[in-house]
Amino acid sequence: MLAIDSQPSRTLAASNYAIMNDVANKIDFLTVDFLKMKNLHGDIVFLDPSDIRKDPKEIYSVFKHAEPDLPSLISKALGMSYQIALKLPHDIDVSELPELFHTTLEKYGL
Numbered sequence: 777m778l779a780i781d782s783q784p785s786r787t788l789a790a791s792n793y794a795i796m797n798d799v800a801n802k803i804d805f806l807t808v809d810f811l812k813m814k815n816l817h818g819d820i821v822f823l824d825p826s827d828i829r830k831d832p833k834e835i836y837s838v839f840k841h842a843e844p845d846l847p848s849l850i851s852k853a854l855g856m857s858y859q860i861a862l863k864l865p866h867d868i869d870v871s872e873l874p875e876l877f878h879t880t881l882e883k884y885g886l
Contacts, residue, residue, distance in 0.1 A: 821853035824863040
C-alpha cells in the first residue's frame with residue numbers, strides 16, 4: 777500500500793498511526809504533491825483534503841474550503857482508479873455534491 781500526502785506533518789501522523797496499529801510494514805509513506813504524480817495506478821484512491829475554513833462555524837463548501845480543490849483532486853484520482861473514497865467534514869453543504877461529481881465525472885464519460 778502507498779500513502780501519499782503533500783504535508784510532512786500528515787505523513788508523519790499517518791506513519792505513527794500505522795506503527796501503533798502494527799501495519800507499518802505494509803505501507804510506504806511518501807510526502808509529495810499528489811497532483812504532480814504521473815503514471816500511478818491503484819485499486820482505490822482515498823482522498824482527505826485539508827479543511828481551510830477560517831471560521832469553524834461556517835458550513836463546509838466543497839468548492840471553497842478544500843485544499844487542494846476537490847475537482848482537481850477527483851480528476852487526478854480518476855486517472856489512477858475508478859474507485860475513490862472521499863473523507864469530508866460532517867458539516868458539509870450536501871447540496872453541492874451533485875454539481876461536484878457531475879462536472880468531474882462528465883469529463884470521464886461516467
